[in-house]
Amino acid sequence: MTLKISNVTKRFGDFTAVNNLSLEIPEGQIFGFLGANGAGKTTTFRMILGLLDITEGSIDWDGKKINYSNSDAIGYLPEERGLYPKLTVKDQIIYLGRLRGMQKNEIVAELKSWLEKFRVPAYLDKKIEELSKGNQQKIQFISAVIHRPKLLILDEPFSGLDPVNVEMLKQAVVDLKSQGTSIVFSSHRMEHVEELCEYLCIMQHGSPVVHGSLKEIKRAFGKKNVFIHADFDLSFLKDLVGVVDYKATTEGCELQINDEAVSQDVLTALHDRGFVRRFALEEPSLNDIFIEKAGASYE
């Protein structure tokens, strides 16, 4: 059940929203979709779901196109949240669940267990408009997963939630993955992606600038970070060969180096200068990678 996006391009008139995108999302994986605002993430999701037609290329899931014949196996949490404000949580989920091919009694049982899981069992007969925004979002999430989809698409699932709720939803996503659901999700929050995804793709102006497994991406990025806490002035490290970026911090500095071997040169340079309290060589964060790859669009 692989989702295969091959050479997909989407144009609105003269504007190219997605340009020659090719991705493969294996079954049972969480795939992170990153990109600045307007990079084409939502457009890609809509094309995967068949809501928008593809200008060029093709999208296959399990060798077939996604349309209304297999839409029961797909769950979707749109970026623009939307539920019927006047309906109760129960009526709402029953309607949306039936539209995904479920029976009423199954839906109610499943809904109750989800509400239990999200610690809001009292909301069953409440109207949506009576709930807080964060709680509405939980209901929205339930509506996307109630029918145990094989492929789940989450557009910014954690935006607007407090940290406790984010953890709750993250746990739910991980549980779904362990049950074999393939999950595609987009986010601006790098730490969420880093925590959840093994595979990811960074989009910029409709084109993928980076894509692959998290480990490979970090390795291929090459650059590493060195964190130093020391009692003396460290600004001389700026001029060292191999140091790409120097950032002073309150307790010392943060260096970006273009190869891990450079870290040893830094260490040698620090020798005999004074008291060093911390010296650490770390992998680049996804944040660094994103800013370098996608940040180019802001310059």
Next chain:
Amino acid sequence: MSKFWIVLSHTYMTRFKTKSFLITNIIALLVIVGLANINSIIDLFDSEKDRQVAVLDETGDIFAPLKESVENTASDVTLEQYEGTAEEAKQAVEEEEYEAFLSISYGEQNLPQASYYANQIASSELSNTLEQQLQQIKVAMATNNAGIDQSQLEEIYQPVAFEAVALKESAKTEEELSEARGLVYIILFLLYISVITYGNMIAMDIANEKTSRVMEILISSASPVSQMFAKILGIALLGLTQVGLFIVVGYIVLQQKQSEMTGGVFEYFGLSGVTASTFIYGIVFFVLGYLLYATLAAMLGSLVSRIEDVQQLMMPMIFLVMIAFFIAMFGLNMPESSFVTVTSYIPFFTPMLMFLRVGMLDIPAWEVALSIVIMLASIALLAALGARVYRGGVLMYGKASSLKDFKKALQLSKKS
């Protein structure tokens, strides 16, 4: 197909369960029961007292015949010969001893003339009755003076024998025409009201789903075309429920008052002689008309992104219905005019105008068939267009709703 039924029953049930639907129906039913019993209700308020009219008859020979004829036409009015002066009589009226005071005298040429005094002359019913009856007495006296006797008078007033006969055998007879006119009236009003009410409901429903943004989930689960038609039919069923309820209650109420009516309920509406084919045409054109306008409404509803814009966008559609309605009103008297003939082929006018022509004229079957084909084709066209606008429109959120949006919606849903 099953998703179609889920959307349909959802549309029907959520509307059905709302308080406003319940309240509207209760009010409408009360109005129906009230209208059926309108006579008893009016009597209830008016039956308090007999109305007494004081008459001061200076001539001496008009009071007796006037009293007889007035009391025969209006049973709750009694005339009383007043013994006293005119001033006293007016005083008595002011003190509400009498409803009114009538003073009769001879004027020029020895013919009766009268003055009517009452505290209020806003309600003209009593004075009209008195005037009419006095008029008859005056006519009798005047003709008598002229030397014309009763039989000659009757001869003068006898209506001329005039019969309109249609030469074509299949043409409608006078009675059939007036009955067809009755049915055309009913269908016109039904179509007008249901297109406006239920068309609005459809557009509102869709616009609601769009503004609450639930639409994106919906169209990822079920195809927009089946959703659109499920909504149209769901609302149609709701309308049928409502109209059916009114008809059943109305029928029961009228049945109970059967004793007061001669003949059955259909005769009451002047429909007993309407042919079955006219009836069937009525239903066919009603259904087609509803479908056409409902599809248009669904398409318009999917274009707006704010609920406030629905009314604005519905205006052109309501104008179309109104224009059709007014042409039909004009056409009721002149169904043969070429203006009506030509406009009856325009799909948005067909349900009203072609039905009017079918009901009132003898037109060849191919003309009806042609107009039905044109309508079916435009419904199909509108549905295809509507489905595309629906699909594109629901992903589109902008400020205004205009022709530009319409094009954009089409573009968004374009097959590449």
